[in-house]
Amino acid sequence: MELLNIKKLDLAGKKVFIRCDFNVPMDEFGNISDDRRIRSAISTIHYCLDQNCAVILASHLGRPKGEVVEKYSLAPVARRLQHLLKRDVTLAKDVVGEDAMSKAAALKDGEVLLLENLRFEAGETKNDPVLAKTLASMAEFYVNDAFGVSHRAHASVEGITHFFDNEHKAAGFLLDREINFFGKLINSPVRPFAAIVGGSKVSGKLEALVNLLPKVDKIFIGGGMAFTFLKQMGYNIGASLVEDDLLQEAQSIMDESKKLGVKLYLPVDVVAAEKFAEDAVSKIVTAQEIPSGWMGLDIGPATVRLYREGLNDVQTVLWNGPMGVYEMDKFARGSSKIAHFVADSYATTVVGGGDTADLVQRVGVDDEMSFISTGGGASLELLEGKILPGVKPLMVEKSKEES
Ligand code: AMP
Numbered sequence: 001m002e003l004l005n006i007k008k009l010d011l012a013g014k015k016v017f018i019r020c021d022f023n024v025p026m027d028e029f030g031n032i033s034d035d036r037r038i039r040s041a042i043s044t045i046h047y048c049l050d051q052n053c054a055v056i057l058a059s060h061l062g063r064p065k066g067e068v069v070e071k072y073s074l075a076p077v078a079r080r081l082q083h084l085l086k087r088d089v090t091l092a093k094d095v096v097g098e099d100a101m102s103k104a105a106a107l108k109d110g111e112v113l114l115l116e117n118l119r120f121e122a123g124e125t126k127n128d129p130v131l132a133k134t135l136a137s138m139a140e141f142y143v144n145d146a147f148g149v150s151h152r153a154h155a156s157v158e159g160i161t162h163f164f165d166n167e168h169k170a171a172g173f174l175l176d177r178e179i180n181f182f183g184k185l186i187n188s189p190v191r192p193f194a195a196i197v198g199g200s201k202v203s204g205k206l207e208a209l210v211n212l213l214p215k216v217d218k219i220f221i222g223g224g225m226a227f228t229f230l231k232q233m234g235y236n237i238g239a240s241l242v243e244d245d246l247l248q249e250a251q252s253i254m255d256e257s258k259k260l261g262v263k264l265y266l267p268v269d270v271v272a273a274e275k276f277a278e279d280a281v282s283k284i285v286t287a288q289e290i291p292s293g294w295m296g297l298d299i300g301p302a303t304v305r306l307y308r309e310g311l312n313d314v315q316t317v318l319w320n321g322p323m324g325v326y327e328m329d330k331f332a333r334g335s336s337k338i339a340h341f342v343a344d345s346y347a348t349t350v351v352g353g354g355d356t357a358d359l360v361q362r363v364g365v366d367d368e369m370s371f372i373s374t375g376g377g378a379s380l381e382l383l384e385g386k387i388l389p390g391v392k393p394l395m396v397e398k399s400k401e402e403s
Contacts, residue, residue, distance in 0.1 A: 001395045003179060004170040006044065006143055011051040013109055017139035018044060018172060019156045019390075021146035021374060022059035022077045025358055030076065034358050037148065037374050038080050044145045044172035045085065045112070054107040056138050057081070058095075058115045058156055060149065066122030078114050089114055095121045096134045104138040124155050132159030145172025147179070148354075148375035150390030161393035171394050174374065179391060181371055182382040185350060190315040191217055196307075196338065198223030199321030199355065202246045208320075208380040213256050215383070218263040218314065220307050222299050222323035222334065226267050229254065230287055238272065238290040265310055269300030271324065271331055278328045298324025299334035308341050317342055318383070320352045320376060326359050336363045343368035352379035 020041045027033045048055050064072040078091040089112045092100035100115050107113050118124045123131035132155040136142065142164045144150065149157055161169055171179070195216045197205055202225040212219065221229060224241035231237045232250045257264040268287055272294040273280035284300045285291070299307075311317065323338055325331040336359075342349050343365035351360055351369050353376025360366045373379045381388060387395070 002398045003176055003391070004166055004394045004396060005176070006047065006170040006172055009141055009168070009170050011048060011053050011141060013052045014141055015054045015056065015104075015107060015139040016048050016141040016143055017056045017058065017135065017160075018048065018143045019146045019149075019160070020057055020059045021148035022057075022074065023061050023148060023354075024077065025354065026076070030071070032076055032080055034361055035080055035084075036357060036361070036372070038077060039084060040174045040374050041145050041172070042084055044143060044174060047173070048143070049085075049087075049110060049112070052109045053141075054109050055112045056104055056107065056115065057089075057112065058118055058135065059146065060119040060124065061117050062119070064117060064119050066119065066125070068116075068120045072117050072119070074114055074117050081112070081114065085112065087112065092116055095124075096131065101134075101138070118154075118156050121155075125152070127153050127155050127159045129155075129159055129162075131155040133163055136160050136163035140168060142169040143172045144169075144390055144394060145174045146390070147175045147373070147378055149378070150175065150375070150388040151378040151381040151386070153389040157390035158393065161390075166396060169394060171391070175391070175394075178373055178375065178379070179382070181350075182373075182379060185316070185318070186215065186383060186385070189215070190348060192314045193316040194218040194220065194311060194314040194318070196220045196222065196317065196319040196342070197321050198225065198323045198335075199353070200224040200241060202228045202243050202250060205321065205380065206246065206249055208384055209253055210256070211384040212318075213253070213260055213262055216262060216318075218265065218310060219257065220265045220310065222267060222303075222307075222338075223321050225321070226299075227296060229266050233266075235287055236290060236292065237296065238292050238294040240270075240272075240290065240294075240296040263310065265307060267296075267299045267303040268306055269302040270296035271298040271300055271334070272296050273331070276325070278330055280330075282330060297328075298331040299338075304334055304337045307338060311341065311345065314345070314347050316348045316350070317345070318350045318352065319356055320380060322355055322359050326355075326362070332362075335359050339363040339365050352376050
């Protein structure tokens with residue numbers, strides 16, 4: 001199977017609808033703090049503009065839940081796009097309302113229109129066929145370049161594909177690169193292959209953990225999710241984040257890794273704090289001695305040394321999820337030290353997930369990584385071996401001359 005290729009579309013002088021993932025993090029002042037996802041979509045947009053297309057861009061931002069919420073407007077994205085593309089970008093006032101429809105209809109070759117946040121429409125996340133059809137009616141071609149949301153069967157990702165035949169839809173360059181990269185990573189990783197998994201919750205990554213187990217040689221667990229494992233091991237974890245309903249799952253993961261011979265690493269010490277705040281009193285304690293009422297907010301220095309030791313001989317590293325509350329300087333050291341170590345290694349290093357991408361950028365080692373994926377959830381689902389709902393309609397049998 002292969003993805004429908006944008007270069008095979010006869011785009012010249014036509015209208016093209018590009019589903020992008022401009023779901024970028026914002027700081028407390030409403031500024032875009034990491035525009036990687038916008039920059040990653042530029043090649044596809046440029047390609048279409050070079051074909052003299054009229055380009056309609058669409059994306060979601062945050063979770064406005066089907067209502068117009070001012071703080072989730074794509075206005076800052078339109079400004080950044082304008083800057084990066086060095087040409088005017090018109091922002092429609094709505095998604096499929098009067099303003100968007102009339103602006104899309106009047107769009108001329110070489111012009112760029114950005115629709116308002118797709119999730120201002122309740123039908124987007126419900127994969128509503130009426131919304132999908134209306135979005136599809138704006139253009140002659142559909143291109144999906146939104147890897148980060150391709151694991152969601154949403155109207156602009158999945159539903160819309162049904163209104164275009166194979167000569168009128170394709171994957172953009174970003175989507176293509178991500179899918180091919182993860183395909184190689186799953187099918188033929190250079191071993192030893194290690195996964196570093198962190199972040200807040202086991203629940204979000206449980207299935208991926210289960211599916212990664214048979215594929216990797218080592219797993220390093222950090223972040224809030226480590227405490228569910230530590231609690232299951234009988235440790236007093238104080239007031240640390242825990243998911244009590246997943247204790248049994250944590251046990252099965254530990255049992256399964258033993259059975260498969262996968263080396264599972266858990267923190268041996270943590271930076272514990274009296275409260276979840278930058279100015280909290282904090283101290284380094286062993287995993288066995290977290291005081292009652294205190295919460296572990298970062299891995300400690302002994303864990304960093306242990307993880308470095310374990311990562312030493314690894315040839316491929318997949319990293320998803322920070323080792324601690326990296327947004328607060330006080331609890332960012334564990335993540336930062338692991339980031340530097342991974343970046344300096346000669347291994348193929350793959351970073352998945354918005355938070356982890358943000359983290360390596362803050363630490364300043366993003367250029368040293370082999371590959372930074374624009375999609376956390378999507379990359380985890382690929383690693384689970386799933387075909388993503390937004391990708392499936394863009395897959396065809398390999399053409400004979402190429403296979
Ligand atoms: P996720 O979205 O599940 O990848 O989680 C990322 C978030 O996990 C980040 O915002 C971190 O601040 C948070 N996090 C990491 N470690 C901890 C911890 N020990 N306790 C609470 N939150 C954490």
